[in-house]
Amino acid sequence: MAKKNYNYEKRAREIEKQKKKEEKLKKKQAKNNPENPENVENNEEIESIEDKE
Structure with missing residues (x-):
């Protein structure tokens, strides 16, 4: 039986x-x-896109 990957689950929760x-x-x-x-929403969307790059 395969082991659970708890690190993946923890990262998903984080x-x-x-996001919330x-x-x-x-x-x-x-x-x-x-x-x-x-403007607030647009600025945050731009910041999140820049963080991903």
């Missing part, structure tokens, strides 16, 4: 937590700055 945290931050910033919520 990534999921990070970023979404909460976006909502919080949009709430605090209702004038430009589109």
